[in-house]
Amino acid sequence: xxxxxxxxxxxxxxxxxxxxxxxxxxxxxxxxxxxxxxxxxxxxxxxxxxxxxxxxxxxxxxxxxxxxxxxxxxxxxxxxxxxxxxxxxxxxxxxxxxxxxxxxxxxxxxxxxxxxxxxxxxxxxxxxxxxxxxxxxxxxxxxxxxxxxxxxxxxxxxxxxxxxxxxxxxxxxxxxxxxxxxxxxxxxxxxxxxxxxxxxxxxxxxxxxxxxxxxxxxxxxxxxxxxxxxxxxxxxxxxxxxxxxxxxxxxxxxxxxxxxxxxxxxxxxxxxxxxxxxxxxxxxxxxxxxxxxxxxxxxxxxxxxxxxxxxxxxxxxxxxxxxxxxxxxxxxxxxxxxxxxxxxxxxxxxxxxxxxxxxxxxxxxxxxxxxxxxxxxxxxxxxxxxxxxxxxxxxxxxxxxxxxxxxxxxxxxxxxxxxxxxxxxxxxxxxxxxxxxxxxxxxxxxxxxxxxxxxxxxxxxxxxxxxxxxxxxxxxxxxxxxxxxxxxxxxxxx
Amino acid sequence: xxxxxxxxxxxxxxxxxxxxxxxxxxxxxxxxxxxxxxxxxxxxxxxxxxxxxxxxxxxxxxxxxxxxxxxxxxxxxxxxxxxxxx
Numbered sequence: 292x293x294x295x296x297x298x299x300x301x302x303x304x305x306x307x308x309x310x311x312x313x314x315x316x317x318x319x320x321x322x323x324x325x326x327x328x329x330x331x332x333x334x335x336x337x338x339x340x341x342x343x344x345x346x347x348x349x350x351x352x353x354x355x356x357x358x359x360x361x362x363x364x365x366x367x368x369x370x371x372x373x374x375x376x377x378x379x380x381x382x383x384x385x386x387x388x389x390x391x392x393x394x395x396x397x398x399x400x401x402x403x404x405x406x407x408x409x410x411x412x413x414x415x416x417x418x419x420x421x422x423x424x425x426x427x428x429x430x431x432x433x434x435x436x437x438x439x440x441x442x443x444x445x446x447x448x449x450x451x452x453x454x455x456x457x458x459x460x461x462x463x464x465x466x467x468x469x470x471x472x473x474x475x476x477x478x479x480x481x482x483x484x485x486x487x488x489x490x491x492x493x494x495x496x497x498x499x500x501x502x503x504x505x506x507x508x509x510x511x512x513x514x515x516x517x518x519x520x521x522x523x524x525x526x527x528x529x530x531x532x533x534x535x536x537x538x539x540x541x542x543x544x545x546x547x548x549x550x551x552x553x554x555x556x557x558x559x560x561x562x563x564x565x566x567x568x569x570x571x572x573x574x575x576x577x578x579x580x581x582x583x584x585x586x587x588x589x590x591x592x593x594x595x596x597x598x599x600x601x602x603x604x605x606x607x608x609x610x611x612x613x614x615x616x617x618x619x620x621x622x623x624x625x626x627x628x629x630x631x632x633x634x635x636x637x638x639x640x641x642x643x644x645x646x647x648x649x650x651x652x653x654x655x656x657x658x659x660x661x662x663x664x665x666x667x668x669x670x671x672x673x674x675x676x677x678x679x680x681x682x683x684x685x686x687x688x689x690x691x692x693x694x695x696x697x698x699x700x701x702x703x704x705x706x707x708x709x710x711x712x713x714x715x716x717x718x719x720x721x722x723x724x725x726x727x728x729x730x731x732x733x734x735x736x737x738x739x740x741x742x743x744x745x746x747x748x749x750x751x752x753x754x755x756x757x758x759x760x761x762x763x764x765x766x767x768x769x770x771x772x773x774x775x776x777x778x779x780x781x782x783x784x785x
Numbered sequence: 786x787x788x789x790x791x792x793x794x795x796x797x798x799x800x801x802x803x804x805x806x807x808x809x810x811x812x813x814x815x816x817x818x819x820x821x822x823x824x825x826x827x828x829x830x831x832x833x834x835x836x837x838x839x840x841x842x843x844x845x846x847x848x849x850x851x852x853x854x855x856x857x858x859x860x861x862x863x864x865x866x867x868x869x870x871x
Contacts, residue, residue, distance in 0.1 A: 386799065390795045390862075521821050558862065559860055578842060782792045
């Protein structure tokens with residue numbers, strides 16, 4: 292398609308202008324004080340609603356809005372049954388790590404997850420490895436978000452892939468660079484609200500265009516009875532349910548982009564509110580968007596191949612069901628999922644470079660960089676990482692969705708035991724963490740590369756098991772941590 | 786609250802969060818695979834499809850609200866009394 296739809300472009304341009312305006316507003320309203328704390332963590336000032344929305348928005352990627360509902364269209368209710376396990380993701384990460392990292396970060400003036408790992412295990416090598424893994428896997432995830440968002444933009448608006456990438460790709464890099472974490476949190480909140488509005492709008496028009504709820508469901512029962520079975524006539528094996536519980540449920544508590552939000556909130560009331568609000572919002576999004584995918588059968592009645600694969604189901608549905616004037620609003624939801632994930636990852640990747648590598652190195656040499664220098668470096672690092680990913684996305688690598696899930700599993704393998712055991716098990720030590728993070732990640736990458744699976748399960752099961760075994764081995768072979776360090780992390784009764 | 790009391794409380798909250806997860810996994814199994822063989826429809830959908838999605842979600846929200854109100858406690862996130870920040 293070469294002829295674009297200007298009506299679809301206008302709401303998107305207004306939304307992107309709002310994102311940029313928030314970035315500059317946050318920059319102008321920054322108070323004097325510790326620049327690094329402000330830029331990378333928003334000065335511990337997020338309230339419950341914003342904390343919930345930024346955690347949900349960073350977690351929910353464009354694939355939740357495009358690939359997921361496309362699969363629901365193909366599989367049926369078994370897909371929603373599997374996707375709904377994600378309602379556990381927000382309360383788990385905030386409930387297990389929220390207060391722990393908030394208390395520790397205030398003790399050490401920590402602004403990153405790597406800061407806390409460094410203090411716990413007293414290892415620069417482990418911290419460097421953690422920072423490297425974060426930047427590497429985040430770049431993969433961000434590229435997938437850029438590509439997914441730009442492809443959706445092109446399919447729905449009729450404008451080119453490059454134009455979509457240029458439009459929202461540069462916008463997200465600019466507002467993240469200018470406003471830092473606080474801008475990311477506020478824009479994430481707008482994005483999450485737009486995602487919900489987009490779902491409601493799309494659901495309404497899908498039902499309307501499909502002849503109403505009863506007509507769509509009756510047609511589905513007659514033509515696709517297997518879509519009403521949990522195993523969907525063999526399309527949803529039990530093993531897939533198991534690995535999804537691990538991959539997008541339980542192990543997501545260790546994603547650095549989620550854990551770092553535990554450092555950012557104002558007080559414990561905010562955390563408690565966020566746990567409830569986050570569970571409400573993530574459930575609404577997951578069920579709503581995937582149910583919409585199933586109901587799209589009322590409009591898209593042909594075989595999957597005629598739409599060009601599951602990733603084209605939602606774009607085709609938007610084009611077929613929505614009035615021209617509302618297409619631009621409907622597409623904001625999935626694109627908001629894309630930009631909010633990119634911004635959340637970008638600021639954490641930038642903090643890994645500036646805080647975890649540069650600033651720590653300078654501190655060891657006894658050099659204290661000026662605030663102006665830190666400001667310039669932080670913004671430059673954010674911009675450079677963003678622009679690099681942007682250029683990779685200009686010539687998109689193939690199998691981009693596989694790269695996305697690969698990165699997701701890699702981060703979980705690297706950080707799950709290191710964070711969980713490191714912060715709650717006194718005996719956990721440096722050697723265990725080093726072996727677990729390094730060995731687990733290598734095992735995960737190798738088995739992914741070779742396509743090796745155990746009982747057909749996703750390689751996350753291998754990565755997480757190897758990572759645990761290495762952790763236990765290292766802990767029992769290595770020396771216990773220094774008593775002074777342990778006293779800070781595990782206070783004893785006076 | 787002393788540093789020790791905060792630490793104990795945080796551990797207690799983490800353990801109960803884990804227990805909540807286990808309860809939710811059990812509920813998810815019962816509401817989905819458990820109800821699937823049974824008949825009956827609600828809003829034109831078989832019972833398990835509604836119970837395992839919307840029902841599970843609402844149950845999760847109620848359980849998290851209960852967890853927060855019963856187990857979680859407010860605390861000052863700063864240092865213990867008299868202990869300066871590093």
